[in-house]
Amino acid sequence: METKIIHPNNIKEAVDAIKRGELVSFPTETVYGLGADATNETAVKQVYLAKGRPSDNPLIVHISNKEQVNEFTNDIPEKAQQLMDAFWPGPLTLIFNLKDTSVLPSVVTGGLQTAAFRMPNNELTLQLIEQSNTVLVGPSANTSGLPSPTTAKHVYHDLNGKIFGVLDGGACQVGVESTVLDMTSVDGVPIILRPGAITKDQLSELIGDVQMDRHILSEGEAPKAPGMKYKHYSPNTPVIMINNQLNNWQEAIDFYRKIGKNVGILSSETTRKKLEDYTSFYKLSEIADVSEAMRHLFAGLRELDQPEKKIDVILAETFNEEDKGLAYMNRLKKAANQKFF
Structure with missing residues (x-):
């Protein structure tokens, strides 16, 4: 089976596939999601198989309107309602307590009594969810x-032959996954489990105190949100972070070239102009702009990882871990397995 690239005009083809229990990738403002009917346990299990994803890693439920959350929870705090009104549709995922564990298959929740919900800011995908008359994991x-x-090309590269189709909505505008905010803490203070384009300052400005998660999961502990436990975002080519404050780009390039390594550069154009003797370059931004760099980070890692480029190590630009830089560095650190030069 070859995976289909589905044009937006043929959205009914994607809708029919979802209703049959098949898998369809859909575009969002963050990244492309792998869609299946969240109420269909068999279909959701196929998501794990297609991705090779650990089965205790919970999935985010994607909705097309705010009222759909009420089908699954009786516990929407006032702060959560304020956030939904302000940021939905958008790159913010909220975790709520479920009415009971039977409202969603355990393969969606990772066996927890909570679930994560998001309303993506992409009209094509909102239509897909609405016309499928269900909610989708993604x-x-x-x-x-x-x-x-x-x-869509990235999805096809990874999952061709494993899923029915990819609904092609063009390139994503944010470029990293949504901010995940846990609304179920005992003391009522929301906790950011995964940083994203919606920053801590934006959240705090609206609802007051918001905390960052500092908990490190034990080996047998189930994560409450995606991206908390497992190594993520890593190309096959090793990634090494360069601390821009140390300005040791050329030192790093010289070191790897001396030991016979072909070096790929993932940085702003401003940084690249200062360098010499590298193998390949992918531009994250014109200047060191974190929003633009975040949008291009995953595409850059994929581009420099192509075998025909024969790159042995990717040197990547870093940003201060504040505001959107926190989301960028969260992904880059995992891609680099925490390694700095």
């Missing part, structure tokens, strides 16, 4: 552990 549509896909 983990990133890639082979588990590789950089997330931000184009």
Whole structure:
């Protein structure tokens, strides 16, 4: 079976496939998701198989209108309602307590009594969810552990032959996964489990105190949100982060070239102009702009990882871990397995 690239004009083909229990990748403003009917346990299990995803890693439920959350929870705090009104549709995922564990298959929740919900800011996907008359799971549509896909081409590369189709909505505008905010803490203070384009400051400005998760999962502990436990976003080519404050780009290039390594550069154009003697370059931004760099990070990791480029190591630009830089560095650190030069 060859995976179909589905044009937006043929959205009914994608809708019919979802209703049959098949898998269809859909575009969002963050990354491409791998869609299946969230109420169909058999279909959801196929998502794990297609991705090679650990089965205790919960999935985000994608909705087309805010009222759909009420089908699954009786516990929407006032702060959560404020966030939904302000940021939905958009790159914010909220975790709620479920009415009971029977409202969603355990393969969606990872066996937890909570579930994560998001209303993506993409009209094509909102139509897909609405016309499918259900809600959809939507983990990133890639082979588990590789950089997330931000184009239909990326999805096809990873999952051709494993899913029915890819609804092609063009390139994603944000480029990294949504902010995940846990609304179920005992003391009522929301906790950011995964940083994203919606920053801590934006959340705090609206609802007051918001905390960052500092908990490190034990070996047998189930994560409450995607991206908390497993190595993520890593290309096959090793990634090494360069601390821009140390300005040791050329030192790193010289070191790897001396030991016979072909070096790929993932940075702004401003940084590249200062360098010499590298093998290949992917431009994250014109200047060191974190929003633009975040949008192109996964595409850059994928581009420099192509075997024909024969790159042995990717040197990647870093940003201060504040505001959107926190989301960028969260992904890059996992892609680099925490390694700095």
